Amino acid sequence: xxxxxxxxxxxxxxxxxxxxxxxxxxxxxxxxxxxxxxxxxxxxxxxxxxxxxxxxxxxxxxxxxxxxxxxxxxxxxxxxxxxxxxxxxxxxxxxxxxxxxxxxxxxxxxxxxxxxxxxxxxxxxxxxxxxxxxxxxxxxxxxxxxxxxxxxxxxxxxxxxxxxxxxxxxxxxxxxxxxxxxxxxxxxxxxxxxxxxxxxxxxxxxxxxxxxxxxxxxxxxxxxxxxxxxxxxxxxxxxxxxxxxxxxxxxxxxxxxxxxxxxxxxxxxxxxxxxxxxxxxxxxxxxxxxxxxxxxxxxxxxxxxxxxxxxxxxxxxxxxxxxxxxxxxxxxxxxxxxxxxxxxxxxxxxxxxxxxxxxxxxxxxxxxxxxxxxxxxxxxxxxxxxxxxxxxxxxxxxxxxxxxxxxxxxxxxxxxxxxxxxxxxxxxxxxxxxxxxxxxxxxxxxxxxxxxxxxxxxxxxxxxxxxxxxxxxxxxxxxxxxxxxxxxxxxx
Numbered sequence: 466x467x468x469x470x471x472x473x474x475x476x477x478x479x480x481x482x483x484x485x486x487x488x489x490x491x492x493x494x495x496x497x498x499x500x501x502x503x504x505x506x507x508x509x510x511x512x513x514x515x516x517x518x519x520x521x522x523x524x525x526x527x528x529x530x531x532x533x534x535x536x537x538x539x540x541x542x543x544x545x546x547x548x549x550x551x552x553x554x555x556x557x558x559x560x561x562x563x564x565x566x567x568x569x570x571x572x573x574x575x576x577x578x579x580x581x582x583x584x585x586x587x588x589x590x591x592x593x594x595x596x597x598x599x600x601x602x603x604x605x606x607x608x609x610x611x612x613x614x615x616x617x618x619x620x621x622x623x624x625x626x627x628x629x630x631x632x633x634x635x636x637x638x639x640x641x642x643x644x645x646x647x648x649x650x651x652x653x654x655x656x657x658x659x660x661x662x663x664x665x666x667x668x669x670x671x672x673x674x675x676x677x678x679x680x681x682x683x684x685x686x687x688x689x690x691x692x693x694x695x696x697x698x699x700x701x702x703x704x705x706x707x708x709x710x711x712x713x714x715x716x717x718x719x720x721x722x723x724x725x726x727x728x729x730x731x732x733x734x735x736x737x738x739x740x741x742x743x744x745x746x747x748x749x750x751x752x753x754x755x756x757x758x759x760x761x762x763x764x765x766x767x768x769x770x771x772x773x774x775x776x777x778x779x780x781x782x783x784x785x786x787x788x789x790x791x792x793x794x795x796x797x798x799x800x801x802x803x804x805x806x807x808x809x810x811x812x813x814x815x816x817x818x819x820x821x822x823x824x825x826x827x828x829x830x831x832x833x834x835x836x837x838x839x840x841x842x843x844x845x846x847x848x849x850x851x852x853x854x855x856x857x858x859x860x861x862x863x864x865x866x867x868x869x870x871x872x873x874x875x876x877x878x879x880x881x882x883x884x885x886x887x888x889x890x891x892x893x894x895x896x897x898x899x900x901x902x903x904x905x906x907x908x909x910x911x912x913x914x915x916x917x918x919x920x921x922x923x924x925x926x927x928x929x930x931x932x933x934x935x936x937x938x939x940x941x942x943x944x945x946x947x948x949x950x951x952x953x954x955x956x957x
Contacts, residue, residue, distance in 0.1 A: 470684040472651035472881065474629045475593045477679045481647055485672045495670060496525060496558050499646050500532020502668035503620050506644045507533070507585060511616060514584035516543040520576075520610060521563075522590040522624070523552040528559030529620050529646075530589025535566040546573045547580055549602050580609045586617045588638045590624035593650065598635030599625055607636050616641035622653060623661040629681075631656035631869065632846045644668055651681040654881045655869025656848050682849070682871075685917055686883045687925040691953050693910055693918040706735030707907025710774035711756075711781070711900065712767075712792055713807070718782030719745030721807070721896045724940050725781045726756045728900030731947040732922065734907050738770055740792070741782075764791035771799040778903035780809030781896035797821065802906055806899040811835060813859075824861035825902055825916050827895065833865055849879060862912045864902070864920050866895065872917045880917045884924035888935025897940045898923045901947060925950050 473481075486492040507514065519534040521527035531546065531554075538544045546566065554560040567573070580586070588610060590603070599607060607625055610617060617640050622628050625637025631652040640663040643653070647670055653662050697706075709729045714722035722741050726749075729737045736757065739749055743760035750758055761767055771777065779796045783789040785808050793812045796803065802823040805813070810832045813820075826836075833851055834841040837858075844851040845867075852865040852873035865871045868887075872880040902919030910918060926946035931938050 470649065470686065471678075471680040472654060472682040472684055473648045473678060474651055474681040475596070477681065478593065478647055478650070481672065481678060485647075485670075493558050493561055495672075496528050496562055497532060498670040499529040499620070499668070500536065500562070502646070502670060503529060503533045503587070503618070503644055504536035506642070506666065506668070507537075507587070507618055510642060511585050511618075514542070516583040517545075517585045517587060518580055518583040519544065519546045519587040520580075520590050520606065521546050521548045521552070522592075522594070523555040523559070524591070524594045525556055525559055526589050526592030526594055526621055527552070527554060528556065528562040529592075530587055531559065531562035531566045533587060533589070533620070534571055535562075535569050538566070538569050538571050544571060545581055545583075546571060547576050547606075548573060549606055550575050576606050576609070578605065578609070580613065582615075583613075584615055586610055586613055586615055588617055588619040588624050588640060590638070592621035592624065593628040595624065596627050596629065596634075604636050607638055611639050619643040619662070621646050622650060623658075626652065626658045626661050628652040630847045630849065631658040633657045633661065637661045639663075642666070646670055647672055648674070648678070649684060651849065651881070654682075654684060654883060655871060656845055656867070659868045680878060682879045682881050684883050685880050685921045687921065687928070687950075690918065690922060690925065690950060693905070693914055694922075694951055694953050696953055703735035706733055707775045707904070707909070708736040708738070708773060709734045709900070709903045709907045710738045710740060710770050710777045711903070712740045712777060712779040712796060713781040713783040713789075714739070714741035714745050715782055715784035715786060715789055716742050716744060718784060719748060721782030721893065723749055723752055724893050724896040725778055725900035725903075727753055727941075727944055728897040728947060729778065729904040729907075730755055731944050732901050732904035732919075732951050734904040738774065740767060740770055742788070761792070762788075764788075764795050767792060767795050771795065771801065774799075774801055776802045776804065776903045776907040778804045778806075778899050780806035781899055783808040785811060802912065804899050804903045804906065806895055807832075820859050820861055823912050824859065825864065825906070825912050826855065826859060826861055827864045827866060827898055827902065828855070829866045829895065849873075852879060862916045864898070864916050866898070870920050870924065872913070872920055874913045877913050882920050882924050884921060885927055886931050886935050888931045888938035889924070889927040891938065891940065893940035894927070897943055897947075922947065922950055
């Protein structure tokens with residue numbers, strides 16, 4: 466596992482916890498370490514907090530909260546523990562932690578609709594122990610935590626977030642900061658969870674990583690780009706860097722295919738052809754003279770372009786009219802690696818027969834819902850499951866876009882992209898991603914690696930471009946950053 470950041474699900478975490486407790490010979494030692502680590506984290510980030518309210522649940526996450534509360538109390542802080550009626554500790558470990566807090570002079574109040582004011586609120590309500598919507602009493606307590614103006618510190622996970630799926634079945638705590646215990650959790654890196662976790666850090670509790678742990682996903686961060694983007698050979702030439710054919714841009718949608726083509730060039734493709742409507746040729750040449758632009762009104766004229774291409778990127782601005790349908794059908798029969806986006810995905814819902822080998826699909830949740838025949842809400846409820854089902858149904862690589870994009874394949878552990886920002890939620894960003902992935906695929910990366918590295922490069926470029934603000938970020942703002950980040954050794 467060295468050099469790779471793996472994500473675990475709740476079952477694997479519980480197994481690690483049980484093994485560690487057995488190895489230590491004292492089940493309470495892990496809880497003691499968790500509470501101490503949380504107290505150190507709170508001291509590091511909120512050293513001026515003199516009054517602290519710790520919201521404790523009945524399980525071991527609550528036990529971690531009691532340990533933190535005791536440390537805060539003996540350090541001279543004003544500490545109150547709040548819990549729901551009937552939420553007394555239910556495990557022996559949590560009960561021991563509660564007794565030690567009370568023995569140190571700690572006070573516990575029963576929540577009756579309001580929380581006292583404090584400089585810091587600690588969420589130790591459920592952690593990873595809840596995978597359903599909270600009950601009415603818990604909803605009221607979570608709402609009271611979220612209503613506070615002071616920072617909120619969640620232990621292990623914000624209460625109410627499904628740590629396996631990344632969804633929020635009902636309501637969840639909005640944390641300023643989350644401290645994970647033992648290992649990183651797959652559900653905290655995608656979907657609605659990203660609205661709740663705040664800044665995330667990890668405390669391993671001095672438990673070594675288990676090499677036989679059942680890893681659920683791999684986390685890709687900006688620093689991982691160097692795994693795939695190595696310096697070029699001195700004798701490289703345009704023919705060795707791949708030829709990408711970008712197909713799309715029906716009347717009125719020429720900008721989409723231009724963004725795709727420019728991204729392919731900025732990410733290092735040796736040659737980029739654009740097959741588009743005749744009306745867009747002049748604008749394309751003026752905007753992007755480095756591309757080879759072809760007026761394509763008759764799909765039969767596409768054969769020569771298909772023959773020369775190493776990779777076909779199809780979909781941006783393609784449309785679903787007769788012109789787009791004809792080009793789509795011809796591309797699928799070309800026997801070349803494909804990157805499909807936008808209307809190329811929508812047209813798949815009516816296509817018959819299997820996709821050719823080496824396809825990469827890049828749907829957003831709405832497109833994924835149409836391909837799967839279910840609601841967008843269902844896709845977002847289980848993004849890992851939706852990406853996996855799409856990859857298995859079409860026997861291809863899938864990049865399910867969105868907050869915490871997921872890269873899935875029938876033959877690989879899924880990858881989650883730990884980059885990107887809300888400023889990228891604007892038309893045209895997906896077109897840039899299509900060109901980025903196609904360029905890396907044309908330069909020799911296998912489909913799964915091209916999809917993962919491309920999604921990561923695209924998201925990292927978006928983060929760099931957003932230094933001047935997320936609102937108003939444009940897809941074209943990514944272009945210089947794509948070039949810079951695609952070159953190993955370059956820094957921002």
